[in-house]
Amino acid sequence: MTNFQKLSETEMEVMQIIWASDHPITSGELLDIFAQQKGKEWKGQTMATFLARLVEKGVLTSIKQGRANIYRPRMSLEEYRSQEAKSLLETLYEGSVKNFLATLYDGKEMAKDEMTELRRWFAEKAGEKNG
Template sequence: MENFQKLSETEMELMQAIWEMDRPVKSSELLNLFALKKGKDWKGQTIATFLSRLVDKGLLLVNREGRSNIYIPCLSPEEYKRLEAQSLLDVMYQGSIKNFLSALYDGKKVSEKEINELKQWFSKK
């Protein structure tokens, strides 16, 4: 995916719902889901705007089925996470995992146990 764009909190919430449904989904289904399970009383235009943004960002495909749009994810959650992590690495740490890990380590955010786990993980790569 070229020109990766990070998702807003609401866009991520929508994508997580779509990924969990694990099938093509209509906006009306999402409206009902968010109203019933998440207490969000969105209007149709509100969710249409968010879905349109997700299509524009390349995360969803949209197909017309009668008078409804069907939305299909283009990426799995794992693929999105990988792209977001790579974007963070590129923007904040010049693409260097070493720079990222040293920022964590220098800030004393990494325990000895985690360091040993990382060493073990890297040795298997």
Template sequence: MKNLGKLSETEMEVMEVIWKEGTPVTVSKLLDIFEDKDWKTSTMSTLLKRLIEKGFLTKTLDGKVNYYHTSVTMEQYRKIETQTFLNRLYNGKVKNFITALVNDDEFSKKDIAELREWFKQKKGEE
């Protein structure tokens, strides 16, 4: 998988819109979507440039208009971020993460029963 840069909160907000809209998108399309932010063209262009540098977007030129295409899906990004989180805090092990949640009373008995059912279904024991 790609070695992507870390997204700021604003960059994540822009990427979520781009993922939802599908590609290609233009600066003017994004400015319309984010009209409540009152961003200028230069602000959006800077954000998109950073997203290209971080590996999330590519850009093509058609006439005088730049079109921005995603180079990673939301699902791919989630997997990368989840693995980074697990590696950093739980030695890369999902069990350690779940254990921390269960030990901190974040899971109810109902949650545990639902997870048990989910694991059975994934394993094909249903």
């Protein structure tokens, strides 16, 4: 996992809107959406800064169209979540899912149905690798 950079809370908020959009989006459209839906009256330069960071982090692409830039996601929300989870595992748990789960559940009771569901999930994943 090289060069993965976690998004800030505000960057994630911007990306959530972009991911939810069914078309490429402009900075102006994003400013309107934030003003109308979130009550945030940002200046154009503020939005431009967030968009530039998102392009730099590799989650967004920018294409010049006339005087405006058009933005498209470079990865899906699912791809981002997967990279973020892998980065977390590698950084904090030495890549070990077992260490991660142990941290979550050490000293806590896990519901029997939750444990059964996890066993079933791991068995299915093992079957996929062996099959």
